[in-house]
Amino acid sequence: MGGLEWRCPGGGADRAHRGEWAHLYRRAGGHGRTPPPRAGAGLKERRRPRRLTYNRGRLSITRKRTPPVELIRGRHNLRPAHRGCAVTIGNFDGVHRGHRAVIEQVTARARALGAASCVITFEPHPREYFDPAGAPPRLARLRDKVDAIAALGVDRLLVLRCDRQLVQQAPETFVDDILVAGLGARHVVVGDDFRFGRKRRGDIGLLHELAPAAGFTVEAARTHIVDGQRVSSTRVRQALAAGDMEATARLLGGPYTIRGRVVHGDKLGRDLGYPTANIALDGFHLPTTGVFSVLAYDAAGRRLPGAANLGWRPTVQGRRALLEVYAFDFDGDLYGAHLTVQLLARLRGEERFDSLDDLIERMHADARAARADLTARGALTAAPPPDSSPAQEDPS
Secondary structure, eight states, X not given: OOGGGOOOTTOSHHHHTHHHHHHHXXXXXXXXSOOOOOTXXXXXXXXXXXEEEEETTEEEEEOOOOOOOEEEESGGGOOGGGOSEEEEEOOOTTOOHHHHXXXXXXXXXXXXXXXXXXXXXXXXXXXXXXXXXXXXXXXXXXXXXXXXXXXXXXXXXXXXXXXXXHHTSOHHHHIIIIXXXXXXXXXXXXXXXXXXXXXXXXXXXXXXXXXHHHTOEEEEOOOOEETTEXXXXXXXXXXXXXTOHHHHHHHHTSOEEEEEEEEOOOSXXXXXXXXXEEEEOTTOOOSOOEEEEEEEEOTTOOEEEEEEEEEOOGGGTOOSOEEEEEETTOOSOOTTOEEEEEEEEEEEOOOOOSSHHHHHHHHHHHHHXXXXXXXXXXXXXXXXXXXXXXXXXXXX
């Protein structure tokens, strides 16, 4: 597959996400380092059979079995069996409501044609390739994007490496090599703002011109409007940066969510009596920071209401980005567990305190605020204890 060996001539963006490829390879049944590319070496993505739902501020998790998506990493892994599909192309950062509408559009067209549906995306994000230092923060890591796309019932997900060869490729060559020779596309759905190929010269107009000879039809993705404006990843980033989690949820179609495995921390939170479940976010440029009311779920669907700090823990000189979840009224061991954490309301920004006593006092206030928010949402039914333990802002 070559995932661990890929290098990005544009800088460190590819290196930062090399672990994502290893993670997906292991989930697809591989072990250790990925083998060299070989013809026809497509992967089956083993996705957890569950789906999050969001309805008018009340949140729940349901277990729903859906077919797994076939994860195809790179052009070299396309096989003859992949030909004859309906395709959409994009970065799909965050898989917001606009993205979902496009993907649902292509899956519906695929069903009408009796064909497979296929989503093409890129890794790293093209902006990270061209400007690693100045690229905007991602809304989600690659593994989360794969899960979100899989949950929409897509048959195949083709992840193309964004490298010099790809970005310098003429759009006509991309069509010939990927859409025609690789996928034998029968139908292509893209937005009117979609650009591809060298100097972003390819667009939906060029696809219409090339379509008759290429043997596929082209359809414009329908624009999705929320709050009077077109939904975009940029709008989601702006809402997150402003701490407007309600607007974020409206744009995404559900709460902003982070998933990951609980790792060991420095145990400061436990020593202070406020244990947290920590999810390391190394290499992930955070789109927001602060203290939040949250609903966390483990792999079995158990709901854990609480409060969480997302950031770098400035009071204790934290050096790595962490999501630290304090679960209310919970006494158990979550180390090694996979958590899905929904950030519901931003209570405040991340702060530096002069002493641990000041931090603890503020943490108590955070816990009360988080309990009040969760109670208003119907996520907490029991009255909080008078000395309820606080949200974690720094300890782990």
